[in-house]
Amino acid sequence: MAVEFFDKALKAALPVHCIAAGKLETAGLSPSELAWATANGFAGEAGRTLLLPGADGGVGGALFGIGADGPVLGIGALAKALPDGEWRFSSRHADPNLAALGLLFGSYTFTRYGRKPGRALRFALPEGVDPAFVKRIAGGVFLARDLINTPANDMGPQALENVVRALAKVHKAEISVIAGDELLRANFPMIHAVGRASVEAPRLIDMQWGPADAPKLTLVGKGVCFDTGGLDIKPASGMLLMKKDMGGAANVLGLASMVMAVGLKVRLRVLIPAVENSISANAFRPGDVLTSRKGISVEIGNTDAEGRLVLADALALADEEQPQMLVDMATLTGAARVALGPDLPPFYTDDDALADELGEASAAVEDPLWRMPLWQPYTAKLSSRIADVNNVTADGFAGSITAALFLKCFVEKTTCWAHFDIYGWNPTERPHAPVGGEAQGIRALERVISRRFG
Template sequence: MKLPACYVSATEAAHALPLHIVDRDGFAAWRATQSDAIGAWLDAHAFDASPCSCLALPGSDGAPAGAILGVGDMLDPCSYAHAPRALPAGDWAPASDLPAGTLRALQLGWGLGSYAFDRYRTPKPVRTRLALADADAEALDVLTACARVRDLVNTPTQDMGPDQLEDVARGIAQAHGAEFTAITGGDLLEQNFPAIHAVGRASHRAPRLLALRWGEASHPHVAIVGKGVCFDTGGLDIKPADGMRNMKKDMGGAAHAIALAELVMARKLPLRITLLVPAVENAIGPNAFRPGEVIATRTGVSVEIDNTDAEGRVILGDALAYAGEQSPDLVLDFATLTGAARIALGPDLPALFSNDDALAQAWLDAGMQVRDPLWRMPLWRPYLRYLTSKVADLANAGSKMAGSVTAALYLERFVPGDMPWAHLDTYAWNDSDRPGRPAGGEALGLRAAFEMLKSRAS
């Protein structure tokens, strides 16, 4: 197994320095085992093992002889994510045996904290490495999935349009022996995906529906759908400059869906998966879809375009309808769908909607277990009145009331009523740097989704 650069095998790091990992509750007991000199050093630095704290411990020659890492929740990977940036350069190994869950969280948190998006600049050398006696393969695959989301979202649109997103998905399919197809441009109309075509037709890069299929027919079938708006100008209802600045992230749902599918295949879960990504650019041009138009959808439901900046739900409608036609046991969709979800829950808590209580609870429980939290929001069906159209079956927007709820209700219209479905309205972004959460693209709800699927598969 080839380790990422932030790790080193214990056999190659015989001189790794000891890293003492302590929380506030255990600090007094740990300190009682240390020398008077170390105690004086701790006092001089007022070190109390607060979360996200770190202190190098001096040796007799003045060089670091070890370090102590203050953490909060021992099972939260981000409790350890400050370590790679805070420790002195060198190789580090846990000073004592850790429980399996703690060691797994340390390994993942170290990787999350070491992440840097260096595609367009000279990479900085790796300063610190975590020495692993026995690397947790699943934690490495989860780290790869999180980095996949970050990389895809961080890549500017000139290098991550619908065509490049197709290249990524196709490459992943080939790596895992999956079937892959793409329906592009005018073929979307011929194969009855009119809503995807309508949103993406104004771009010089053709809209498309990406489909990946993997797994044995006898296994439970999960459809994973991701919103792939590779850039969102808002269309003719154009966004202001500050609202458009980070719209390379509007394919964050697709990034989550692709990374989840890749993770399921990497771990060889006994599932059958269908990954669907409607990939478009919501551009402005002579043939851009317009406010007030009535567009067709795959199910035959007509949709009046109240706002061209509510385009994500429009393309997802066709994709969800197609997912339902595959008769899966479960449908999950990921989307950077509404600013209203951020207003309600902030940037760290994705909004979860589901038509199935057991499915919603399973995803919530998995999020708590792996410290990747989300929050359930209501599918309050009386609010369908806000999507009423006088000329079509449905409007794509309407009121400013309960924006994330009405967006989810719109999507539900395209899911077969008896099919378990969950929708995650995720931000896919960090506005500022925090340990393990660098500014830029972020995987939110991904680890929880994988943990839930792993449980269902077992």
């Protein structure tokens, strides 16, 4: 982290004055500071930083525009705009935890391959902040970002398994892995089919943590470490970001780390079908019929709709023990991006209470989510002439909805289930997020889970 917090504001720490749009005159600035701001045309515009001159000719502080009711995470812009040194906020924020997270998120840099970190800022902890909360939330977000940013040559199924093993060791969780042809003997035929063409064996990673008699919380994450599209191969442009196709797995691992770090009284289970959708002589084909773990036969209309296949087997396993809450996350469809863009992931659930809680949490922690309908009449679009269901529709309409309906076929016993069709990537830089891998939905989920099981 390029931003480091210290407990108490040092006398030498420079002040940052957060100014709302149109509130410059009432912000409590000194006459000289007010004159400087006016001379530079500063009016509290969201995201703008203006350095204040000091008496010795150096920097004496900074003004930061928060606009009119702008997002608190926008404070992340300071991580890039301020010069190195020690800083403090001149006033308390309405949500100090979110302000601290904004600074941390904005300071993130992926440095595995030699890139230098950003500015070395030291900030006094905002008044009222919970340091332990901020640390574990930022840790989960950064874990997800790091995993997605890592290219497939260093983040294949085996490497992803190693990450889960390391996380399990930190939190004293149990882990088991079913790999290669063992998947067939253990009845996970669709995970095997999707991943068998890769030089790295497909696998189902199963991590469990917490008391066996505690309420069951199960997280399922799509772990397609690279997706060529299979025999229905993607164009080069479509493959360029496919290192992020394990973004669902990355996000559930980030969420799991948050849950375990705070010690929630749950029986946490994390299921990750980890595969590469590669091309070889033994790759599964368009027109093949696969029999799933649940016994539902699936005709393959397109090998590039592989994520729902591996999720289906994992969801069927999760559903067998009927957890109190079941969540799956996946970079599943381009249709979701067409509908809502890259920054607003849709989620699907039949549980209205859960949907309401997610909506409230999404707004409270500035983690955008939008509920989409499980529109049952569209299930007919997944019909097959020779199997129980097809993995794609013939007309291409409502692709994110029909993908969710496909997954719903494999969740029968669990009443509290939600599917998140995330993008897992920032295509443009934002104040709290550089271009690259992103955690989406997990901070809102953490809030809901903590309130339900805390």
